[in-house]
Amino acid sequence: MKKLVILFTFVTLLLAVSACGKKEEATTNTTSNESGKTVIEYWHVNAETQGGKTVDELVKEFNAQSETTEVIAKFNPDMYKGLMQNLQAEAAAGKAPAIIQVGWSFLNYFANNFEYSSPQAIIDQYFPEDKTFLEDYFLSNVLALAQGPDGEQIGIPYSLSTPVLYINRDLLKEAGLDENGPKTWEEVKEFSKTIKEQTGKFGVYIQQPADNWATQALLESNGAKMITDGKATFASEEGIKAYQLWADMVLEDQSAPNLPWDQGIQSFIDGNVAMLYTTIAQRSNVQSNSQFDVAAIKSPAWEGKSPKLPAGGAMLAITAKDEEQKKAGWEFMKFLYSIESVAKWTEGTGYVPPRKDVAEAENGLKDFLAENEMMNAAIEQMDGVVPWTSFPGDAGLQAEQLLLDVRDQILGGSISVEDGLKATEQQINKLLQ
Amino acid sequence: MSALTAGVKRFNKENWKAYFLLFPSLLIFAFFMFWPFIYTIYLSFFDWNMISPTKEFVGFQNYIDILTDPKSYKIFGNTFIYIAILLVLNCVVPYVFAFVIDMVLKRFKGFYKGALFMPAFISLVVGSILFTWILNPVSGPVAIILGWFGLEMPIWSKMDGWVIFVLSLITSWKVFGYNFIVLYASINGISRELIEAARLDQVPLWRIFFQIVLPMSSATGIYVFIITIVQGLQYVFTPIKVITQGGPNYASSNAIYHAYHEAFVLYRTGHSAALSILTMVIFLVLLLIEIKFVERGIYYEN
Numbered sequence A: 001m002k003k004l005v006i007l008f009t010f011v012t013l014l015l016a017v018s019a020c021g022k023k024e025e026a027t028t029n030t031t032s033n034e035s036g037k038t039v040i041e042y043w044h045v046n047a048e049t050q051g052g053k054t055v056d057e058l059v060k061e062f063n064a065q066s067e068t069t070e071v072i073a074k075f076n077p078d079m080y081k082g083l084m085q086n087l088q089a090e091a092a093a094g095k096a097p098a099i100i101q102v103g104w105s106f107l108n109y110f111a112n113n114f115e116y117s118s119p120q121a122i123i124d125q126y127f128p129e130d131k132t133f134l135e136d137y138f139l140s141n142v143l144a145l146a147q148g149p150d151g152e153q154i155g156i157p158y159s160l161s162t163p164v165l166y167i168n169r170d171l172l173k174e175a176g177l178d179e180n181g182p183k184t185w186e187e188v189k190e191f192s193k194t195i196k197e198q199t200g201k202f203g204v205y206i207q208q209p210a211d212n213w214a215t216q217a218l219l220e221s222n223g224a225k226m227i228t229d230g231k232a233t234f235a236s237e238e239g240i241k242a243y244q245l246w247a248d249m250v251l252e253d254q255s256a257p258n259l260p261w262d263q264g265i266q267s268f269i270d271g272n273v274a275m276l277y278t279t280i281a282q283r284s285n286v287q288s289n290s291q292f293d294v295a296a297i298k299s300p301a302w303e304g305k306s307p308k309l310p311a312g313g314a315m316l317a318i319t320a321k322d323e324e325q326k327k328a329g330w331e332f333m334k335f336l337y338s339i340e341s342v343a344k345w346t347e348g349t350g351y352v353p354p355r356k357d358v359a360e361a362e363n364g365l366k367d368f369l370a371e372n373e374m375m376n377a378a379i380e381q382m383d384g385v386v387p388w389t390s391f392p393g394d395a396g397l398q399a400e401q402l403l404l405d406v407r408d409q410i411l412g413g414s415i416s417v418e419d420g421l422k423a424t425e426q427q428i429n430k431l432l433q
Numbered sequence B: 001m002s003a004l005t006a007g008v009k010r011f012n013k014e015n016w017k018a019y020f021l022l023f024p025s026l027l028i029f030a031f032f033m034f035w036p037f038i039y040t041i042y043l044s045f046f047d048w049n050m051i052s053p054t055k056e057f058v059g060f061q062n063y064i065d066i067l068t069d070p071k072s073y074k075i076f077g078n079t080f081i082y083i084a085i086l087l088v089l090n091c092v093v094p095y096v097f098a099f100v101i102d103m104v105l106k107r108f109k110g111f112y113k114g115a116l117f118m119p120a121f122i123s124l125v126v127g128s129i130l131f132t133w134i135l136n137p138v139s140g141p142v143a144i145i146l147g148w149f150g151l152e153m154p155i156w157s158k159m160d161g162w163v164i165f166v167l168s169l170i171t172s173w174k175v176f177g178y179n180f181i182v183l184y185a186s187i188n189g190i191s192r193e194l195i196e197a198a199r200l201d202q203v204p205l206w207r208i209f210f211q212i213v214l215p216m217s218s219a220t221g222i223y224v225f226i227i228t229i230v231q232g233l234q235y236v237f238t239p240i241k242v243i244t245q246g247g248p249n250y251a252s253s254n255a256i257y258h259a260y261h262e263a264f265v266l267y268r269t270g271h272s273a274a275l276s277i278l279t280m281v282i283f284l285v286l287l288l289i290e291i292k293f294v295e296r297g298i299y300y301e302n
Helices: A002-028 A052-065 A079-092 A104-113 A119-126 A133-137 A140-146 A169-174 A185-199 A213-221 A237-252 A261-269 A280-289 A323-336 A339-349 A366-371 A374-384 A396-411 A417-432 B002-043 B061-068 B070-104 B109-121 B124-134 B141-148 B162-188 B192-200 B205-216 B218-234 B237-244 B255-265 B269-297
Strands: A038-044 A069-075 A099-103 A156-161 A163-168 A202-206 A273-279 A294-297 A312-318
Touching (some): A038 A052, A052 A323, A052 A339, A069 A323, A099 A323, A119 A323, A169 A185, A185 A202, A185 A273, A202 A237, A237 A396, A237 A417, A261 A273, A280 A294, A280 A374, A339 A366, A366 A374, A396 A417, B061 B269, B070 B162, B124 B162, B192 B205, B205 B218, B218 B255
Parallel strands (some): A202 A273
8 A cells, every 4th residue: 555655656756757857858959949049939820620720731841942041830719719828827937939920800919919010020120131021012001001090010921811791603694693793782682672572582691790890891881990099989970871781682672681690601612692791711611512503702892982901811020039039030030921821821721812913923813823823812802901990908809799689680681770889989989088 | 801811811722723723714705705705895995907006095085876777777687697597508508408417318318418517527618609609690600500591690699688698608608417417416315215216106296396206405505596696696707798799778787887887997996996896786785695595405414
């Protein structure tokens, strides 16, 4: 018996000691490896099925060609929130990775709570030859996505998605409509009504996930603003009018089904809904599972207005602390933004390329786009991209939730658009004070 | 005094081994149950977003917020509706099934047992995704079959009431088999002579069920009753998370899901912790009532 006890104690001790030992090992070898290369960490959120393979491929390729830098890719579970949490823990321990992905909704939080270097500052200091890299290769509205409220460039946009309208050409033809689909939201409503009358199928499904991304696209394209000077202002005349169109399609015409996101997409794919308004990131799902003549067209505009489309996705930011790491960080980032790397990233993830010149280039996406025409819709509308509104401060997520609640109420018919939006706007402004 | 020293002595000489052997499991309990519990109580007095390094002390504000929010009452109401539906689907129905299959049916017993238990093997996440497709009110197979009869399926995932019922159905699909097997084993263990004697006396089946089977299997029955309530709280979480995320407008949310929602979607850990503690208090009260009134009437064989 005694022997057993001793053995048990010993094993416990051994486990404890070895656990500590492991930890120590991890902290010491981050600056340089045997061959004298600078070792940096790249934190990403791409699981195996969401582009993780492409991340590994790109890192491997980079490491093979770089003489000065070795990158270690680290996957962070639970998307951008998980990464933020891990970064917090790392910061508390006085450490930091070199390059991280920051989701748009965490942009302000990241800028307010963490140390980072603006990419342009690093370029100016160490890489004068890249001075115009950002202006040369990025659209200014795309660059603006990664800017703080005061216009400082916090990071560089990397993963981008926009909403597009997928259409079932067979159903449109059956209903006697233009097979190229509607150009405006007003037309979407008419199309849907006709489809409902002619075929008995639903006209359009507008995505309803647990965020207000598509709602923002709908409202802001009509000239409403989600936020003006830190206050919610979506219940303007334009905002209400835009929301009313959606509610009318659901409640009055019954040409749009009120479904959760995955059932909505499913219903489009099996041909029961003629049009689907959702993210370009769903392209490969829609493309490979639809049994009909399917196409993706640009987000509809409102009559006489130009569309404003919130960007989904993330930017890359440099959180490296010392000089060597910063230099190595930019070297890796520049590699990631090369035409070839961006093309691979697009093919592996379904995101829209953040920089110019990728779509047409032979070494870029030319062949890919020829095969996957649906991607073009998203690439063509890049000039209409605006930042995805995140409500400021600690109550931001709650504000977001209130908008989701009112969506359920409006589309469920338990409150009118005007009352619902106005009450929600007031509630949110009260929260934000 | 002498009793005390004797006690200490016995502790020293005899019991230390027992305590020592208990220690590992105690350690696990302490780490994974007691500590989180105490930490939850602690968090319920703070305003914290899970990322920020500072926690702000707010006293009872989180509790006040929850108790003054009409949403909370809706959610607690939902919680009890879930439990009520699941008690019928997962306690009453399997009881009757177990009785019928054991005592009434003559053939295919093995098949029924296997078939009914099967879903218990399948992950509820997978089940939820399957049912999202099967019960898709626009284009799922059920909607198509109903369409043949000219019936239109309600868009359940966006309708108050319906949504709770359908999510309960999905949950019970998973839980039913286990409860059924447990009850079946218990009913199967009842002495056949008793049943045969009753049958010779021409006692109708429903009386056999209510007056012989039910009392004699009540120890297992109460176990299934209680785990059904617990599962009603916990298992429902999965289909809520996968299918509705608590919507439409909290119509399908229950206390456990909402605690998750507050903590891991809105990052209001204080609210979430306070809600968890309140939920625990409610169920503690229910448990006390159960012990006081129900436990007495239970028949334990040994």
